Amino acid sequence: MLTDYEIQAVQLSLKVAAVAIVWLIPIGIFFAWLLSKKEFPGKSVLDSLIHLPLVLPPVVIGYLLLLSMGKQGVIGKWVYELTGITFSFSWRGAALACIIVSLPLMVRSIRLSMDSVDQKLEQAARTLGASQLKVFFTITLPLVIPGVISGTMLSFARSLGEFGATISFVSNIPGETQTIPLAMYNFLETPGAEDAAMRLCIISIVISLASLYFAEGLNRWMSKRLGVTK
Secondary structure (H helix, E strand, O other): OOOHHHHHHHHHHHHHHHHHHHHHHHHHHHHHHHHHHOOOOOHHHHHHHHHHHHOOOHHHHHHHHHHHHOOOOOOHHHHHHHHOOOOOOOHHHHHHHHHHHHHHHHHHHHHHHHHOOOHHHHHHHHHOOOOHHHHHHHHHHHHOHHHHHHHHHHHHHHHHHOOHHHHHHHOOOOOOOOOHHHHHHHHHHOOOOHHHHHHHHHHHHHHHHHHHHHHHHHHHHHHHHOOOOO
16 A cells, blocks of 8 residues: 555656646647748757757756746746746746656657648648648648657656656655655665555556557557558
């Protein structure tokens, strides 16, 4: 049986990952569309910045978030004064860290799908008088749903496993910022708590496998709806 301490960590992990995904999907679709369909000065710089979290150590990302989004940070101080919302040492900060580290996975998955969309379909719709916005929502977006699903799956799994940026930015506070990886870290540092760490490890595997299974089933269903054979 799980203890209340372990249940809190599991619930918080799911909450943080879910909030991150809610924000990541529209942000990822926007940047994927921008990088796939538009040409503008600084495009390569934007592409590099989006993918930078893939190569930066997570602790560095957490430290940069602390400097920028902390209560006394460059942006965080302004946000706190206007809204009263703080990110440092809060579950919101954990969600923000997950968004930053998972964004490259979301954008890359959607962009690959968007690059494979037949441009003749979009051009034909524009020729028939459809606006760019209508073309996007009626043709482009439905065709990239498999990429959105793949990006969501990867981002969700990445958010569940996020450790370095989270502990650097929001610390390890039980019930507030202590997700499954942070709780496991505590257990591994505590003599005699190996069984608790193993339970959380098994739960992480089960959640990840379930999300993979769900995403694969949804992908197959969407492929059939779109007439794509797999």
